[in-house]
Amino acid sequence: MSKAATVYDVADRAGVSIATVSRVLRSPDAVRPVTRERVLDAVSALGYVPSGSARGLAERRTGVLGLYFPGFDAAEEAPALDVLANIAGATPPFTIVQDETDAEGEHPSMLFLDEVLRGAELEAWKQGFVLMVGVGRHDPDRSTVRDMAGRVDGLVVLARSVPDEVLARLALRIPVVVLSGPSRGDSYDHVTVSNAEAMAELTRRVLDQTGDTPPVFLAGPDDSPDGAERWEGFSHAISEAGIRIDEVVVLRGDFTRASGRRAAEQLISDGLPTALMAANDQMALGALDAFRSAGIAVPEDLIVTGFDGIEAAALSRPRLTTVRQPMIELGRAAVQVLARRLERPDADPVAVRLPLEIVVRESSLRPS
Amino acid sequence: MSKAATVYDVADRAGVSIATVSRVLRSPDAVRPVTRERVLDAVSALGYVPSGSARGLAERRTGVLGLYFPGFDAAEEAPALDVLANIAGATPPFTIVQDETDAEGEHPSMLFLDEVLRGAELEAWKQGFVLMVGVGRHDPDRSTVRDMAGRVDGLVVLARSVPDEVLARLALRIPVVVLSGPSRGDSYDHVTVSNAEAMAELTRRVLDQTGDTPPVFLAGPDDSPDGAERWEGFSHAISEAGIRIDEVVVLRGDFTRASGRRAAEQLISDGLPTALMAANDQMALGALDAFRSAGIAVPEDLIVTGFDGIEAAALSRPRLTTVRQPMIELGRAAVQVLARRLERPDADPVAVRLPLEIVVRESSLRPS
DNA sequence: CTGAAAGCGCTAACAA
């Protein structure tokens, strides 16, 4: 790690000019085989690795795509993990935990982002890009995202993770794709899902079973755009069925399992509805927990539905009816749109809307 | 997105030199407030975003850390997803799936990497770095990782994802941390877990219950270093108990749930052992599936254990006894070690070994 | 086929 070799070092050693070194690396065929060999020898002898910065500067492109997520809110307080305490031998190689309690799986939205990231990764890989993942800090000026914008060829941004005016500025420099959230008539490319439509359909199906008694809606935090769209779909279907919206009981949670549990407990003491429709799976699962503890049978006593299609929803008892987000596809689509934009910089902005999948499972299937 | 503004543009517009522009951005206090304001105005007026490449070149550091993973083997054949087919309105907003069968959750090692990535992300965020995630292609020359190496300040590499000689060359240019896998006496920093010791302990505990009848071992693919270490721990405990290794039945799987199921089916027809110890959770869960179908009771009829501590292992019935990898901590530790190395480039290489957690659940608790 | 030289956009002495 002394001092990294540069083109000059390689050129010297091979007895050629730096231009030739560059050629050998970029277009090998434009160089006579003997010369090429000499250069390649020098390259490996010196352990030459080209500087991405220099290359990026000269080429005016980096081959890197960026993915920007909002910050780790909860994780911020994660313990400070002191690695140095674990230098080999300093700690026992394992610990033992007896019979721990049922898994909670309380990573609210991170699970979602993990999968989106995986999809993005996959598609970036296919398209020959590397992905740079940035996580928002709570800087007033959003400098992280600006930093990223300076080092990538294009940026995928999670909706509402960046203030509009900052986004507008970034878009001046590189193509930006907005992921999820409402697709407004702006000039960015968008990749979204049809939250409202799917929730409306799910609601219709629940109403088919419950008749005219409206389900209770368990909403998310009121600053969540997804939550808002889901509510919109729900209320649309409700009105459509001729039920007055103000007859509907709406409980508010915060997308965590605990808040679902609390909501269910409240219902248990206030009197059970025919159905509970939650704005996400975590809350629905929490409710399932509470109902089980109280000896209330789902779906016999009431129907429960979720939204998102997280893995735990398929593993619960009863398994949870939900709407599956195409998380991997969202990531892939975003990168694909970005790559396309890079090729045709002035095509019209596109709004890609991926289909959701309504997954009907036992939690909503009332035995007749 | 016309032509991105540069320092020169900003300087012109603000009527100052480029040095002053740079100063305003790097050390604002070194500039008279009025001048600073003028520059900042020009910056926003022009939507100036500094070029990371130029900055990186001049500063000789990028503020980016790299994380390199081996390629998507299976995913390679992932469907080619044609986004353009989904331009808004072109497809139905949702589809409906009735009563799908039990979730498979067949992302072999990706789940592991997801979590490691999340940990790395978290720590990078804390330390003020951005993370660049690269996924290996099957290039003969490993150009992806070399490309990455050229654009980051330090690199975390998953063990065995990069040939030794390539790694050695990269390490000439930037610090490298090797994640997981055996920590040999090389000059890199290592972050690993104690696979063998934990597996040995788990085996002892199983033997406590089964007495001298040796468990069947369900191994992973033979090119997996983790798998090898686990086998090593298992066989160590076996010998220690005075059992001859060649008395042990070893089945080989490929870490997938399906292969676990097949192994279990074979046992069912060949005759049940007292215990089945799998080299990872996926296979153990597959075995659980097969036993359940066959009406065989776990742990009453035989004990089953896994390894890794994936979420599904906590949600199965019976819940699976396993050894939990500190995946998030692995990612965090790797980044932390890297950051530390960046500060003190010539400290001795460290080998961090994180403790595993043996999680005892019902699948291994024989009722007495 | 190869070399010379002009940038790419920014930082950091060094002067003023």
Place this chain on the structure above:
DNA sequence: TTGTTAGCGCTTTCAG
């Protein structure tokens, strides 16, 4: 406090 200037390492005409 501000400006001048010399790189940082690489790509890419343009000559030869």
